[in-house]
Amino acid sequence: MAKNKFNQNWLHDHINDPFVKLAQREGYRARAVYKLKEIDETEKLIKPGQIIVDLGATPGSWSQYVRNKLAGKVGGGILGEIYALDMLPMDPIADVQFMLGDFREQNILDQLEAQLLGRKVDLVLSDMAPNLSGIPTADAARMEDIIELAIEFARNHTGYPISLGQHW
Ligand SMILES: C[S@@+](CC[C@H](N)C(=O)[O-])C[C@H]1O[C@@H](n2cnc3c(N)ncnc32)[C@H](O)[C@@H]1O
Numbered sequence: 001m002a003k004n005k006f007n008q009n010w011l012h013d014h015i016n017d018p019f020v021k022l023a024q025r026e027g028y029r030a031r032a033v034y035k036l037k038e039i040d041e042t043e044k045l046i047k048p049g050q051i052i053v054d055l056g057a058t059p060g061s062w063s064q065y066v067r068n069k070l071a072g073k074v075g076g077g078i079l080g081e082i083y084a085l086d087m088l089p090m091d092p093i094a095d096v097q098f099m100l101g102d103f104r105e106q107n108i109l110d111q112l113e114a115q116l117l118g119r120k121v122d123l124v125l126s127d128m129a130p131n132l133s134g135i136p137t138a139d140a141a142r143m144e145d146i147i148e149l150a151i152e153f154a155r156n157h158t159g160y161p162i163s164l165g166q167h168w
Pocket residue numbers: 029030032033055056057058059060061062063085086087088101102103104127128129130131146
């Protein structure tokens with residue numbers, strides 16, 4: 001009964017959330033897009049011509065945003081390449097190469113590296129969030145692990161020295 005009440009409250013808040021409404025109006029799959037939009041508008045990260053990796057991409061609002069930013073002015077297609085990865089399936093997005101798998105496993109990293117063909121990545125985005133157990137120390141450790149993996153990937157595949165930014 002209490003759980004049902006919790007679900008009803010969550011649903012009520014979700015439906016009335018202004019960012020959920022805005023995402024629906026603007027055709028984005030999740031309100032998460034506005035986190036990336038804010039960072040991008042401040043830092044000017046995403047530019048046409050870039051090779052971009054989106055880690056933890058499902059349901060796909062970050063990939064949609066990136067795709068829109070790389071869209072060519074004339075006709076279809078994009079200027080650049082987008083590789084998206086998640087352990088959950090994602091409905092296709094035009095011009096986004098999606099890979100299904102767990103980023104902690106070597107085989108999915110190998111697949112991603114095979115697509116990159118040794119080229120440097122311009123931008124690594126990660127919104128990966130592990131399932132929470134409710135045990136704070138365990139959840140913090142899982143979060144830390146996945147963030148470290150993403151940082152290590154960025155260190156190895158971009159030409160940039162990586163430090164933790166103010167948004168982390
Ligand atoms: C907050 S959601 C991402 C939302 C996404 N940025 C968007 O805009 O639609 C977090 C995602 O991280 C994914 N994830 C968590 N751990 C992962 C892992 N080890 N490997 C791949 N994906 C992972 C989850 O499956 C989930 O889809």
